[in-house]
Amino acid sequence: MNHLPVGTVTFLFTDVEGSTGVLRRLGPAYGDVLVRHRELIRGAVDAHGGHEVDTQGEGFFVAFERAKDAVAAAVTAQQEHRTEQWPEGGCLAVRMGMHTAEPELGTSGYFGMGVHRAARICSVGHGGQILLSRSTAGLVDEDEVPGLELRDLGEHVLKDLVRRERIYQLVSPGLREQFPPLRSMSELARNAERLPTGTVTFFVTDIVGSRALMRSLGLARYSIMLERYEDTVRSVVAAHDGRVFEFVGDSFIGAFSGARDAVLAAVATMAALGASDWPEGGRPEVQLGLHTGEAERWRSGYVGFGLIRALRVCDAARGGQIVVSPTTESVVAGLDLYGVDLRALPERRLEDFDRPVVLYEAAGRS
Structure with a gap:
């Protein structure tokens, strides 16, 4: 030395x-x-x-x-x-x-x-x-x-x-x-302060069959697909005044202070994913769920039943489908959704919901 x-x-x-x-x-x-x-x-x-x-x-x-x-x-x-x-x-x-x-x-x-x-x-x-x-x-x-x-x-x-x-x-x-x-501690704290509080609409995505997709693409091409997926979701959520506060594996969790913004962001996300260029054989089938509930802040994110129920709503969706909880539907009822329709689905039971619920599918008008 x-x-x-x-x-x-x-x-x-x-x-x-x-x-x-x-x-x-x-x-x-x-x-x-x-x-x-x-x-x-x-x-x-x-x-x-x-x-x-x-x-x-x-x-x-x-x-x-x-x-x-x-x-x-x-x-x-x-x-x-x-x-x-x-x-x-x-x-x-x-x-x-x-x-x-x-x-x-x-x-x-x-x-x-x-x-x-x-x-x-x-x-x-x-x-x-x-x-x-x-x-x-x-x-x-x-x-x-x-x-x-x-x-x-x-x-x-x-x-x-x-x-x-x-x-x-x-x-x-x-x-x-x-x-x-x-990525300093102070900047992370400021970002946490920007997360909405009170009544929040949670936005959750997941890739259907991600393990099989990883095996078919191989790690290199799967990683390219995952990066494109992440960039697309983050940019659309930000453009609609949402905040992504967690991204784990192939699942995003975001939060919106306005339920209508969340619905419009969900439809725009699906459209953007559909229009993206993907590796051959690597187009992801994404399920998306929205639920509005009380936000319990914890550190840089949230905890509580509102978030848990949003995860369950996402699990109820098929690949390429946006599913909206009855709470979110009631909040946006009567609002102009700019060409987006919410169509009732058959009543069903979901884990962590007290009773059977009627979910809604969000889709743009053809």
Whole structure:
């Protein structure tokens, strides 16, 4: 460890976003992608005087004597990852985080809160994004590096760290500029606050026969299908003022403050899924259920019978069918549903409902 810089040091942490999904898609070919990823990171680090401290899996921990060298290495690595000719389904998106501190250096490497802060900053970013702490940003701004811009993303609470950190995004020509909100503890809390409360309409989807579909497609093509499915559902729900608060396996759970918005989002989701391009033999049969009930908030989501009943309503649907609970139907009765009809289905018993219920099928008018 004698070769590592001491005194004021800028740490750079990198990690690959969604690496498990890439591994599923590529299988054994992922090994070649990982080798090339490491070559690109190490080449950029070496070219700008960095010192590799550690690497685990796809992630790197690097130290630099100067903040501007760390920034130059990060920009180079991101640019080369963007222009690399990755195999289909194997494009790697790397998130990066930096922090400048005065760490302790022992026989096994660096230690101290500065190391943890740099790692936490990296962890809240997105693939393709470069994040800087306040201390690193101050040094970079002082050097006035041509062609670089620092975008203030505000103060954030980072996991296991007491002091808030003001985080900046590095903007450079040729790099992606727009990203979702950071994954910091404070941002997660703000997102939870945006979830509707009181009486909520729950929106639940599931893929019928997902295991058989996975076997027929194989993991690589199934993962591509699943990503397209996720992107479609999320975008339609957001366009109708809904909030997706959980996505597990092939099932989405969202919440709407307005029942009519939920009904319209459900019909629009089915239409969007039907119009999407899917891998050959990989069109999913999606069942969708809506139920309106009292929302019991818990951490970043909900608990209670309202949510449980929404899951049961979804289970009652066939593939390609939208089923609406009688509670939701009564809330939207008399409202203009803009060409959507609710058709009564035969009375039936559902688990977790007190009595037999009449469900409704939602469909656009032909």
